[in-house]
Amino acid sequence: MRTIRLYDTATGELRTLEPREPGRVGIYACGPTVYDRIHVGNARPFVVFSLLKRFLEHEGYDVTLVANVTDVNDKIYDAARTQGVGSEELAERMTAAYRADTDALGLGRPDHEPLASESIPGIVELIAALIEAGSAYAVEGDVYFRVRTDPRYGSLSGRDVDQMDQGEGVEGASRKEDPLDFALWKAEKPREDTAWDAPWGRGRPGWHVECSAMAEAVFGAGVDIHGGGIDLAFPHHENEAAQTRCARGHELAGIWMHNGMLETGAGAGGAKMSKSIGNVTLLPDVLAEHGRDALIALFVGGHYRQPLRFGPDPLADAAGRVRRIREAGRRLVAGPSPDWSAELLERFLAALADDFTTPAALAAVADWVSEANRADEPVGRDDLAVMLGLLGLEALLESAADGPAAELVALAEERARARAAKDFATSDRIRDELLAAGWVVRDGPDGPELLPAP
């Protein structure tokens, strides 16, 4: 196994991955709150952590990836009320949509996808432990986390508790001992249609506590990598970390790994893609219009920690990259790759081992493609298949499922005859007809062939 280094948000530096249990890596990635279809920004962590899992497995680790779904939340109550449906019904429908949308990315599923609504016993137990430890208190059916009992609070996101904005949240402000405190449990309210019994009263969990509970349900005492979007670092992950620390006496995560945001708009800087801003593009729409390969190529074309410009132009760039790789793939043969490939494969893997730098890995792929295109001998595809597989682009080596219809083949043959007779007017006319039917004619040394039009 090579040394793998990842940037840890908590320490602000690259750290060597040293799993708690040798050979096994646990990853917990925060998933979406399901009150609507997910947008492409939500897809980034799904892609990043799915691909990280592939790489770690390639390096010989046994990897368990957990990505939760938040299905109990104020937003869900609000959306359900607006639509006049039950919140459970909406959450179930949107969870199914989330699964379908991420399935379409073609990266497989995480090993576990716990739901908050199915994790209540563990959540209640964790809250009880916090109350027992003096780090939480019940007030009128709510339970709040006592932030100042955690001396390390703020260490993940680099904040000083005493300098934090003391702005009062509207909710529960009068019941909190300290404005910094946050809700672990919220007492049932008249217009909410899901609630569970708990020792301090009927209600439902706060957002942050579910992740601490679900992570320990799968991994026990801590997880090697805990991740999600950088916008979750505070307060969500900070609060998760505090809960686990105060209830269990150990850190929740070894390495905190956060992906950057998608940005929209042209020019220098953009605006974060966000449901609250309303500049979102739904994942299924992107997949339908541009295909999953272009989207994944766009994602791996940037470093996961950096903000990524999203829009038609970046997608078109990515599509161009995809096209070139696919073209090269058409000329490859099955079997081991030539000697020159080893160095490029190593460069590729080293790039991933160095804070999962997929753009540098992709550069190795590009160089591999150039080398293969230059080769006079048939080139074996094995190493390229490994690299593309680790980037989630294995489909680029698959040939088109269906060939052209019989009448188009006949047309192409007619054109070949015209061309042989140097009747170029006819052959060019037929070529246009074929193009209109969605097929490009390419006259190669072995005769013409029909390819799906881009």
Add this chain to the structure above:
RNA sequence: GGCGACGUGGCGGAGUGGCUACGCAGCGGCCUGCAAAGCCGUGUACACCGGUUCGACUCCGGUCGUCGCCUCCA
């Protein structure tokens, strides 16, 4: 205001104290009846100002600017 990330060639985007990243687009050429695909060649790039150094795009300080978080957010 506080904290964090960052400012690289037309666009996107890695990286490094002295040596071609890479992709897309462009230009010239080869190949082709013409295309397409491919190949070859081609770009005074590193926000600004100081400092350290034999040498900085790369280190240090400052300035300006962008983005994120500080409220739900991947």
